[in-house]
Amino acid sequence: MQSCLRLLISALFLTLVLACSPPPESEFHLSGPTMGTTYNVKFINSADIKPADLQEKIDVVLVEVNQLMSTYIKDSELSRFNQWHSTDVFELSPQTLLVMQEAKRLGELSEGLLDVTVGPLVNLWGFGPQARPEKVPTQEQVDAAKAHIGLDKLTLGESWAQKTDPMLYVDLSTIAKGYGVDRVAQVLEEQHITNYLVEIGGEMRLSGQKASGKDWRVAIEKPVTTERAVERIISVGNNAVATSGDYRIYFENDGKRYSHLINPETGSPITHNLVSVTVVHPSSMTADGLATALSIMGKDKALAVAELNQLAVLLITKEADSFKEYTSSQFSQIVTIH
Template sequence: MSKMSTDLIRHALNGPTMGTRWSALFFAPDGFDPAPVRVALQAAVDAVDDQMSTWKPDSDLMRLNAAPVGAWQKLPQDLARVLALGLAIGRASEGAFDIGQGDAVCAWGFGVSAADPLAIRTAMQATRHLAHEVLELDAGRVRKTAPVTLDLNGIAKGYGVDRLAETLFAHGIRDALVGIDGEMRAMGLRPDGHPWTIAVERPDRNRRAPHSILTLQDAAVATSGNYRHWVTVNSRQLSHTIDPARGAPLLSPPASVTVIAPTCAEADAWATALMVRGAEAGAMLAEKSCLDALFLTRDDAGGTKALPVGRLFSGTLAATAGAVEG
C-alpha cells in the first residue's frame, strides 16, 4: 500500500469481544471491500475468546482447569501459544506475572461472581503454586503436576490484538492500528508516512484524559492500572491485579504501568508483572529485562509522577519495535 497515495479511503472497523470491543483502523484504495476483512477480524478474536475465556464454562481454558492433575490435555494452537508465552514471562519475571491465579481472581470478585469471604480466606491460606512450576507443555499438549486454576486475563486481550494484526497482514494490509480496550498495536505507518499516535491515559477514575502521547511504528503498547477495575471490600477499594505471593489484590500498586513491546501479548503480560513488583522494584526488573516502561505513581498532593525506563520512553516518546510477521 503506497504511503504517498492520495486516493486512500479510511476504514475504521470494530466489533464485540471479551466484554469490550476490538478496533482496526487502516487505509485502502478506492473500491476496496472491507466486509471480508471485518468477518476475518471478528472470527480471529472470537477464537481467542472461545479458547481463553473464564466467563464461558465450555472454553478450552475452563476445560483445562477442570481436568485432573497429571492428565495430558490437547491444546488448540492459540491457547498453546499463549500458555507458552505466559509461562516464559512468568519465569523471566520471577513469578511477578503468573497465569495460575484463577482461584484468587474469582474469590475477590473479579470473575463471574461477587467477592466471597470464605473463598478469599481459602485463596490466601492455600499453598500457592506458580504456573510455570506446575504446568508442563509438550507438542501441543499440557498437564498440571499440582492443583492450579489458570486465568489469562493478563495476556489474552493483548494476544487478541496480535491476532487482529496478523489477520490484517494475511489480507495484505501492512499499515494499520488495531486494539482491544486500550491495548494497541501499530503496523507500519500512516498514509502521510508518520507513525501512529497513541495516548497514554492519565490514571484518573473520574474521567478519561491523556497523560502523554507516544508514536508507534511496528510496536505494541499495553497499560495495567489500578483506576478502572476494582472491588470494595471492608470499605477499601482494591485493584484487580492479584499479588501471586498472597493470593490477594495488590495493596500499594503504582497508579499505572505502560509497556512497549514487539507484540501486544508481551506488553500486556509485562505491564501486569511490573505492577506487581511496584514502581521501584518494577523499574529494576524492567531495566534487567531490557523493557521500555512508564510507571505513573501518585504523590501526597494527589498529583502524578512519572518514572520512565528505557530509551523509548525518553524525550519524544517515540517507539519502534519489531515488525509484524504473517
C-alpha cells in the first residue's frame, strides 16, 4: 500500500513539475522586403520577445541602411555623394563611412579587383540602376568610363569622404547587403537572442543552434542557370556566409554571355571559369565583399589570396561539362560539410 502511495505521489510530483516547466523553445520566422530583395530571420525566442516588436526594430534598421547606401534611391546619402560633383569634403554618417572604409580595405587586399568606384562600368554594361538595352559597349566607351574610376580617387576622413575626381561614383552594392545582415544580427543580440539565422538576398549570418538543438545548415547552390539545385550543404558555426557567382545575372549578345562581375583592370566582364565563390567569415559585410573580389580574380589567384589571408573559401569552377570544387585550408578547419 505504501509502495503504491509513493508511486502515486511521485507521479503527481512529476506531473506538477512538467506543468510548471516552461514549454520547449520555439523557432520563429520573420521576413519582409528590403534592398530590392527580401530578408529572412529565424530565431529561438528564449528572451520572450514579441515577434512583431522585433520585426519593427529590424525594419527600422533596414530602412535606415537602404536610405543611406542605396544607389536606386535618388536622395539616399550615397546617391547625394555621387551627385556631389566637387572635390570638397562631403560629411557622411558613421554607418556609410564604416562600409566605405571596409570596401577600401578589401580593395587593397584584392589588389584593386574589388573596386566600389567601378559603378560607371557597371552602368555602362547595363547592370546598374539605369539598366540599358543589352548591347556591348565600344572600347572607347569603356576607356572613357575607366578614366573616372579608382579607389585612389576616394579619400576618407574621420567623418567625411572626398573625391579627387568630381565625377567619381561609388557603388556599395557588393558589400551593403552584408552590412545589413550584420546590423540585423546586432538587433537580435541586443535583445539577448543568441540562436538565429539572418539572410538578405542570399547573404547569411548564423549563431547558436536551431530549436531542435542541431546546427544551422546552409545550402550552397549549384552554379547552373536552368534550375535551382544544391551543390553542397554546410554548417559554419557562429559565422557569416556569402556566395558570389556569374550564373544568375548576365546577358547574351551574338551567342556570347556577359557576366555582371566587372574586372576594373580590363573594364569588361570576367571571362574565366570560376563560376561560384563562397566565403565564411565572422562578418557578413566582409564575407560579402570578399566573395565578389575572389570571383573577379579567378581560381588560382583566389586560392592564393585566401591562403595568404587565412580566409575560409569554397571555389567552384566549370571544367569541360562538369563542376570542380576547391577549398582553402581554413575552410576545411572551420566548416562541416554534410
